[in-house]
Amino acid sequence: MKAMFWSKLLNRRFLLFTLLLLVKGSLVMYVVFDIGFSWETLVTELPFIWIVFCCIELIARKRKMLYYLLSDLLITLLYFTVVIYYKYYGVIVTYHALHQADKVTKVGESTYSLLDPYYLLFFIDIVILGAVHFWPKRKAASEPSFAPHWRPRPTRRMALYAMIAASIALCVFNIWPNRASMNENKQAEDMGILNYEVYTLLSDSTEKQDVVPMQDITQAKIDGLKGFREPASPKYFGAAKGKNLIILQMESFQDFLIGLKINGQEVTPNLNKLVQETFHYDRFYTMAGQGTTSDAEYVVNTSLYVPHHEAATDKYVEKALPSLPKLMHANGYDTATFHTNEVHFWNRSELYKSIGWDRYYDQKFYGDEDHIAFGSSDEILYAKTIPELQRMDRADKPFYAQVISMSAHHPYKIPESKYKMTLPENMEDTLVGNYIHAQNYADYALGAFIQDLKNTGLWDDSVILMYGDHQGLPIYSLSGDEKDMLKDMLGHEYGYPDMFRIPLIMHVPGLTYGAAQHDVGGQIDILPTVANLLGVSTANQIHFGEDLLNQSSNLLPMRHFLPTGSFITDESIFVPGKEYQDGTNFPLPGETETTPATDAQYERSLQLLNLADSFVSQLPNKDGSPNE
Numbered sequence: 001m002k003a004m005f006w007s008k009l010l011n012r013r014f015l016l017f018t019l020l021l022l023v024k025g026s027l028v029m030y031v032v033f034d035i036g037f038s039w040e041t042l043v044t045e046l047p048f049i050w051i052v053f054c055c056i057e058l059i060a061r062k063r064k065m066l067y068y069l070l071s072d073l074l075i076t077l078l079y080f081t082v083v084i085y086y087k088y089y090g091v092i093v094t095y096h097a098l099h100q101a102d103k104v105t106k107v108g109e110s111t112y113s114l115l116d117p118y119y120l121l122f123f124i125d126i127v128i129l130g131a132v133h134f135w136p137k138r139k140a141a142s143e144p145s146f147a148p149h150w151r152p153r154p155t156r157r158m159a160l161y162a163m164i165a166a167s168i169a170l171c172v173f174n175i176w177p178n179r180a181s182m183n184e185n186k187q188a189e190d191m192g193i194l195n196y197e198v199y200t201l202l203s204d205s206t207e208k209q210d211v212v213p214m215q216d217i218t219q220a221k222i223d224g225l226k227g228f229r230e231p232a233s234p235k236y237f238g239a240a241k242g243k244n245l246i247i248l249q250m251e252s253f254q255d256f257l258i259g260l261k262i263n264g265q266e267v268t269p270n271l272n273k274l275v276q277e278t279f280h281y282d283r284f285y286t287m288a289g290q291g292t293t294s295d296a297e298y299v300v301n302t303s304l305y306v307p308h309h310e311a312a313t314d315k316y317v318e319k320a321l322p323s324l325p326k327l328m329h330a331n332g333y334d335t336a337t338f339h340t341n342e343v344h345f346w347n348r349s350e351l352y353k354s355i356g357w358d359r360y361y362d363q364k365f366y367g368d369e370d371h372i373a374f375g376s377s378d379e380i381l382y383a384k385t386i387p388e389l390q391r392m393d394r395a396d397k398p399f400y401a402q403v404i405s406m407s408a409h410h411p412y413k414i415p416e417s418k419y420k421m422t423l424p425e426n427m428e429d430t431l432v433g434n435y436i437h438a439q440n441y442a443d444y445a446l447g448a449f450i451q452d453l454k455n456t457g458l459w460d461d462s463v464i465l466m467y468g469d470h471q472g473l474p475i476y477s478l479s480g481d482e483k484d485m486l487k488d489m490l491g492h493e494y495g496y497p498d499m500f501r502i503p504l505i506m507h508v509p510g511l512t513y514g515a516a517q518h519d520v521g522g523q524i525d526i527l528p529t530v531a532n533l534l535g536v537s538t539a540n541q542i543h544f545g546e547d548l549l550n551q552s553s554n555l556l557p558m559r560h561f562l563p564t565g566s567f568i569t570d571e572s573i574f575v576p577g578k579e580y581q582d583g584t585n586f587p588l589p590g591e592t593e594t595t596p597a598t599d600a601q602y603e604r605s606l607q608l609l610n611l612a613d614s615f616v617s618q619l620p621n622k623d624g625s626p627n628e
Helices: 002-010 011-035 038-060 063-087 096-104 108-112 117-134 143-150 157-178 184-191 194-204 219-226 271-272 293-300 324-330 345-355 378-393 433-455 480-490 523-531 601-615
Strands: 244-250 279-285 334-339 359-361 400-402 462-468 501-507 515-517 572-575 584-587
Touching: 011 038, 011 063, 011 117, 011 184, 011 194, 038 063, 038 157, 038 194, 063 117, 063 194, 063 345, 096 194, 157 184, 219 480, 219 572, 219 601, 244 293, 244 378, 244 433, 271 433, 271 501, 271 572, 293 324, 293 345, 293 400, 293 523, 324 334, 324 345, 324 400, 324 523, 334 378, 378 400, 433 480, 462 523
Parallel strands: 244 400, 244 462, 279 515, 334 359, 334 400
Antiparallel strands: 279 501, 462 501, 572 584
C-alpha cells in the first residue's frame, strides 16, 4: 500500500514539483520582500517553472524523474542563494556573484551564521523524493498487474507547446514593463526572482553602458556634479607637509559604538578618549561594495567608486589605477600596507600591484599566532606593525602606511578569553551581543596601538586617520529581538543612516583638537583630504571625492547594499522605488526636517557613476598591454 502511494504521487510529477517550487518561491518572497504567497507570486514565479517542466516532458524520453529532481535542485539552489545573499548584502544576487564562489568556503563561519534552521527545508523534498525514487526496489510478484495503472499518462504535445507559449508570454509580460526600474530589488519583486535572473543575464549581454570619452572626463565636471567648489586657496594646504601618513581601517566598525554604554560599561573606551582630542566626523559613510573590506581599501586609495556588480578586486585590478600610494610615492614617500590575512584572498595581490604599494605585509609576515577570524589577532597585528613603522620612520623620507584590522569580522566569534566586558544575558549569543564583544576587544587592542604610537613618537610625527570599512550589523540579518536591542541602545529604530554610518577620526599634529565634525563625507573623500593636508597636488589626478576640510556640500552615490540610484546628500539617504518619484528619504542623524532629495541629484549621482566606470574602463592596463 505504501509503495502504491509513492508511485501514485511520483507519477504526478509535473503538479508535484510545481507545488514544491511554488512553496519555495513563496518562502523567498516572504524573506526578501515580506509578501509571501500571493497571486503575484503565482503569476511571476510559475511561468518560468512551467517552461522548464514542459521542456522536460517534450524532450526527455527516459529518466524524466531525474530531470525533474535536477531542475528542482538547481532552482532551489538559486532561491537559497538569493536568501543568503540578501541577508548580508540587502540586494538580489545575480550571476555576477559567481566570482565570489571560491570565497564561500574561506568565510564559511560567516556564511553559516546567516542560515536559519528552517532554510534546510528548501532541500528536504529533494532528499526524500530522490531517496524514494532511486532506492533499490524489489519487484513484488503482483507488481506487473499494478504498474501499468500507475504509469503517467502521456501529455499531448500540442498542450505542452500551448503551455510553453502562454508561459513565455507571461514571463515577457512580467519583465517588459519593469525593465526601466533602476531599483534591482523592485525589479526582482515585480518580475519574479527567476525572471529577474534571466533578464539580468540577457540584458548584460545585449546592453552596453554609454562610455564617456576620456577627454570629457575632467575634475571640473566631477566637482560640478558633486556640488563642490574648489577654493582658490584651500585651507590647511600643506599644514602637515613632510609628516608621515598612517591610515587605519577598522573592521566592521560603525559610528554608533562611540560613546555607547551598556550597563554603565563603555564599549569603546579608547576611542571615546581619542575623539576628545581629534576631529571626529560623525556623519561619514561607507562606500564599499561586493568586495567589502577589499573594496574599502580600493575606494580609499583611488577615490573611485566600486564597480556595479562585482568587487573591484575582480573587475579593475588589471588596470593601472591612479592612487594615493602612487601619488605619495611620487612625492618622496615610502609606502606599505599591513594585513594579517593571506594576500591572495580577495585577489589583493593584484590589487596591490594596481594601486602601486611599494610592499605589503600579510600572513606570511604575521604568522598565525593568537588566531581570530582569518589570521593573527589585532593585538599581534599592532604589536608586529609598530617596529616596522619605526624602521620606516628612521629612513630619510616620510612614509604612508595603511593598517587593516580584522579581529572584529562577521560573525564576530572571538574567544571568550578576549571578552573585556559583561553583557546582559539576553544579549549573549546573539549577533548584536557578539558584535559588541568583538568591537570592545578591537578597541582594547587599538588602545595599545595608540599608546605605542605615542610612546615611539610616531603619533606626533604623523597624520593619522581611522575609519570603519563597512557596516557590521546589516538590517537584513537581524532578528526582531536584535532590532529591539538596537532600538533600546540607540533610542530610535535602527535604519540605513545608522547601518552605513562609520566613523572617521582625524589626527593632525598641531591642527586638530577634540571636535565633532558634522559635515557629510564618505571613504571616497579621504584621498583629496589627506593630499591637501600633506601639501600634495591632485591637479593631475582624477578623483571623485572632495576635501572634507574645504567642503561646501556633498553627494555620495551608493553602489552596493542599496539599489542602484541610491545616494547620500547633506541631509538624507535617498533610495529609489520603481523610479525616482516613489523613492524614500531617510534623514541623517541630527536632521528633523529634511529637504527631499531632488530629481537633479538623482541624475547627477548616476552621471558620477557612469563617469567613474568610463574613466576606469579606458585606463591603460598595468602590464602595458593594449586597453580593450
